[in-house]
Amino acid sequence: MELRDPENQEDGDPEEDTATALQRLVELTATRVTPVRSLRVQYHLIRKLGSGSYGHVLLARPRQGGPAVALKLLPRDSVLRTTFLREFCVGRCVSSHPGLLQTLAGPLETPRHFALAQEYAPCGDLSGMLQERGLPELQVKRVVAQLAGALDFLHGRGLVHADVKPDNVLVFDPVCSRVALGDLGLTRPEGSPTSAPPGPLPSAPPELCLLLPPDTLPLRPAVDSWGLGVLLFCAAMACFPWGVALAPDPGFEAFAGWMTTRPQPLQPPPPWDQFAPPALALLQGLLDLDQETRIPPLAVLGFLGDDWGLKENKERPGGLGSVSSEDGEEEEGGASLEEWSEGEENDDNDEMPGKPSEEKRVEMGAVENGAGEDLGGLTAEELRQGQEAALALEDMMALSAQTLVQAEVDELYQHVRPLGQGRFGRVLLVTHRQKGTTFALKQLPKASTTLRGFLYEFCVGLSLGSHSAIVAAYGIGVESVDSYSFLTEPVLHGDLIAFIQPKVGLLQPAAQRCAAQLASALEHIHSRGLVYRDLKPENVLVCDPACRWVKLTDFGHTRPRGTLLRLVGPPIPYTAPELCGPPPLPEGLPIQPALDAWALGVLLFCLLTGYFPWDQPLVEADPFYEDYVIWQASGQPQARPQPWLGLTPVADALLWGLLDPHPRRRSPVSSIRDYLGRPWRQREGEAEEVPQGEKGDLE
Known part of the structure; x- marks a missing residue:
């Protein structure tokens, strides 16, 4: 259940919407x-x-x-x-x-x-892993990337967590492949009045620490950005940067003095000088003393491919255990239930306090009953998730059909220049004739587009809400005499294919940044019960000439999980092999996120090499794909085929997982996080910067 509708200019105050929806839900749940x-x-x-x-x-x-x-x-x-x-x-x-x-x-x-x-979470909370030393750089990146996605998800629903700290991060495995943010007791709708923390709290931002009772401030997502910045420091250094973000705390005074001195000294104060420049830039953005200019949590994704300077984390005395939190939480370890009682007699003699039990070894990621491995069969839960997404889209389409603006595009918007052209329509850069606001306008001719097809793509974009790696939809649809149109945010540097140098690819840091952002966008789509189904460089828009930020666009092929799909044309490199064979049902194959994982693997190969790994994923028709299947089945990375010679064993392992021919064994898109910050390409043949506009073999 959503706490608020996707962003729509006509929905009124989003803060009020979120608070009202939450109050109504509380009353119903009571x-x-x-x-x-x-x-x-x-x-x-x-x-x-x-x-x-x-x-x-x-x-x-x-x-x-x-x-x-x-x-x-x-x-x-x-x-x-x-x-x-x-x-x-x-x-x-x-x-x-x-x-x-x-x-x-x-x-x-x-x-x-x-x-x-x-x-x-079998491994407890993050603070338990930081008692003596910081985490390795790869694990720090995994943790903050996952938390950034979680916070962005909350913010997209008009909520602020307001209590980001190591104690509230639950860990599911020793290498932090999955962590989850817990304890939503302080989570409130954005704009809720918020007072100062009840006691010294290192993760609280200075704007809250400065408050005196009974003063309050409206709660903003910038509070979570600050908490994430402090947590990043904790994960790397195994200690807090300060006891409280106020003078005369010496740690905070040194940091604040460095941040506010102009020109800023090149050398930061200890221990900030232990971070490499990219990590330091990220921390400065998250820990900006001005909440108005503090960067959002998802900005983390733009730095994951950079060196953070944490290759040799040293032991640090005390760890997080030396800093107390405001509520005096304590870890009980294996404490017995004799220390807690509801006042009843214990009738579970088979479960003695402190006795090891099978519950301590919770199995993660097991294949669900009834799921066909080779055919990608759906479980009941997967099918339910897709059905809920389909019903929600139908409701949104019915509402949107009644709110379309009836007008000619030229009456409302001034055409500036074309941004893109495809088989089904075009994208224009336009400005509002009265307000001067700039938009991207996607225009679909009625001659080749039905009203339902237009509404579907329009509503899928709206349903995805706010995500920094997905082009934002503005909730404005226009019906003209001969076309349907809708507005999105403008992205002005073209699509990703213009940045991929033929037979070379992208620079490795840029490739890792793109991969991390696209994986986060796909994970967000999958969390909504949807499968994107059209990942390719032409559908990835670039926000800056350095290719630091990218956004996924074009949701015309996105479908709810479980939708039956048949391949009607010849396969392309991005087509998953399970779509190329006979479908398990006469109506087709029930789609699931593994299709996007395959396409992401192919795209990642393109980013690293500048060419496709094969033309079709058919053993009998494509010798390059046949070589890959034989190589992967051999389990011997050193015997790699010719197209894979420039990649490292780390990249091999990542791509083997994403490009597993068996969908139930295929790694999820989130697996990319485990490989960030490690070399994907051998030094020889490293890509050089390519001017925007050059297109190569991928086209």
């Missing part, structure tokens, strides 16, 4: 909380995971079966019911994003506690 005499009615309680001023978190297993969960208990004598309901509702609304801890259905209340169930 009638659906299940009262129970004891939590043991529904759960086997195993051990305590942690506790703090908020309450307790217990490891538990549902009695009706299923994986272990983390039960968060809030004492009724100190937590308002509406506070509990708000945290539960926010958690349910944002659980579709993998970077946010999933909140499970079924809130409970006992005589002493409110309880909500969340997914269990």
